[in-house]
Amino acid sequence: MDFTISPRVDTLRANIARFVESEILPVEADRAAYDAHGNIRLDRLEPLRAKARSEGLWCLQLRPETGGAGLDKVGMAVCYEEMNRSIFGPVVFNSAAPDDGNMMVLEQAATERQKERWLQPIMEGKVRxxxxxxxxxxxxxxxxxxxxxxxxxxxxxxxxxxxxxxxxxxxxxxxxxxxxxxxxxxxxxxxxxxxxxxxxxxxxxxxxxxxxxxxxxxxxxxxxxxxxxxxxxxxxxEGDGLKLTQMRLGPARLTHCMRWLGLAKRSVEIARTYAAERFAFGERLSRRESIRLMLGDLAMQIEVGRLLVMKAAWELDRGNFARKEVSMAKVHVANLLHKAADTAIQINGARGYSADTPLEWIYRYARQARLVDGADEVHKMVLERNLDKEGRDFWQWDVAGD
CATH class of the missing domain: 2.40.110.10 (Butyryl-CoA Dehydrogenase, subunit A, domain 2)
Known part of the structure; x- marks a missing residue:
């Protein structure tokens, strides 16, 4: 695949990054903005959603005729990763689970009458x-x-x-x-x-x-x-329930991974900032070899995750089910998110364990990643089943023109 992105996607990515930095992160930093369950309070959410909509950053994953921007899965990977630099990001842009997956499957599977009744109110942010x-x-x-x-x-x-x-x-x-x-x-x-x-x-x-x-x-x-x-x-x-489930869950697993990469990168960002500021035994933490090894390994693992996600997104955009690719991405990125949050907490010490940063929030959230939409072990069994069926062809390259 070609790893370049279009100027349009990059413009959307840059606009999302600016919006997250200037509009969402200040709200995330305000503990009064959280509800009793650790999410953004609705009265703080709605003004952000209205502003995202006014700036053309709303429901980017849906088709223009539905009210979205018509991003393909590769474009979504770029933008979703940027959205989840903040723990509140996806819900602001109406790209958070479960609405995200529900809207995409309704757009694909519902009749026009069903779309008007069931999809449009979710897309417009009127219902969940x-x-x-x-x-x-x-x-x-x-x-x-x-x-x-x-x-x-x-x-x-x-x-x-x-x-x-x-x-x-x-x-x-x-x-x-x-x-x-x-x-x-x-x-x-x-x-x-x-x-x-x-x-x-x-x-x-x-x-x-x-x-x-x-x-x-x-x-x-x-x-x-x-x-x-x-x-x-x-x-x-009637009888198409399994088909509908497969239509929904494959892409939804991958969009989870797209968002989780953003949280993993945020964890590294917080760790690097603290390591650069903190002195111990006469030396900045960022100069210590042990810290540099931790951060370097995370940087590599995040890039591995991005490549797996992009490969799966590319396969979906080509019309394939991408079951192998989605399973590999799901296992790797779920474990990466947990490792990134854990390592960042370790580097931050007691500060990381406190609620002064989002790290403890990300750490608690990350544990579910290895369970939701199929446990690690289920996806590994899927991969072994494909390996048993395909043998050495499990790793074959597609040839242009075939």
């Missing part, structure tokens, strides 16, 4: 959304074939019974995408549905306490007790 798939044991986690939540058709509607948990953003969401079982067919047994918060027949059982800071709406356990969904609110067709 959630993707309800994961279930408590013995239901589905990384293996969707274990799904227990059922949707039974009755006339022109489906009746849903079951339970979901760790549904990101559910407490604040108005629009939901729900995956439920409609038959026992191993390939076409799942169906994707759209439903609204105000429909009866479901409830949030609890907002699950977690180690790290939370997205708006937390991570919730949901109970469905005869939720009725009209057949017109099926996404794609």
């Amino acid at each position: 959304s959630a993707f309800a798939m994961t279930e408590p044991h013995p239901g589905s986690g990384s293996d969707p074939s274990m799904m227990l939540t059922e949707a039974r058709r009755t006339g022109d509607r489906y009746v849903v019974r079951g339970r979901k948990w760790f549904i990101t953003g559910a407490a604040d969401a108005q629009h939901f995408i729900l995956i439920a079982r409609t038959s026992d067919d191993p390939r076409r047994g799942l169906t994707a549905f759209l439903f609204d918060k105000d429909q009866p027949g479901w409830r949030i059982e609890r907002r699950i306490p977690i180690m790290g800071p939370e997205e708006h709406g937390g991570h919730c356990e949901m109970v469905f007790d005869d939720l009725e969904i009209p057949a017109e609110n099926v996404l794609l067709e």
Whole structure:
């Protein structure tokens, strides 16, 4: 692939960098701007969102006809990395999970009528959304074939019974995408549905306490007790739930990696600044060999992550599923984020462990990266399965013109 980016993408990147520096980082530094769950307070968020929209930095990942800028995945990689220099960045630009992945899959899979009803309000920032798939044991986690939540058709509607948990953003969401079982067919047994918060027949059982800071709406356990969904609110067709899930989760895993690279770079930035200022035993920390080795290794690992992300983004832009490439990026960048935050805390000492910098926030957040959208071990099994199938061709080069 060509590693140059277009002047348009670079202009967007520069404008995002300026916006983050001048508008978002001062809010991030103000502890009064945080809500009870470690995210930006909504009254501080909305003015930033309005300004980002006015400067043409809103929903860059969506098509122009939807209201976005039409960035491809390579362009998104460049811009998302810049957005997440701040822990508040992605949500300001309406590029944060789960809305980000939900908007992209609705843009791709929904009918025009469904887009108007379900996608446009999310794109406009009027409502938030959630993707309800994961279930408590013995239901589905990384293996969707274990799904227990059922949707039974009755006339022109489906009746849903079951339970979901760790549904990101559910407490604040108005629009939901729900995956439920409609038959026992191993390939076409799942169906994707759209439903609204105000429909009866479901409830949030609890907002699950977690180690790290939370997205708006937390991570919730949901109970469905005869939720009725009209057949017109099926996404794609009955039995296409697994297809819809694959359409959503592959790109969403990669956009996580794009954002995590920004947080890893921010961790290095904070560590380098402190090391350059701090003296110990008559010498700046930045001159000590041990510190230089730490920072040099992180710089290399971040670049490895960027290359993996770009390769996967390029493959997606070419119309491929990029399962191998996304899995490699997901494993590497998730572990890199944790290492970057941990190393930066070590260099900062007690200051890094305090809340005087975002490092402790990033560290707590980073631990989930190795679990969300497929644990490390699941992605490594995917890679081994491809290796077993392809043998030495696992590493083959594509030839131009083929």
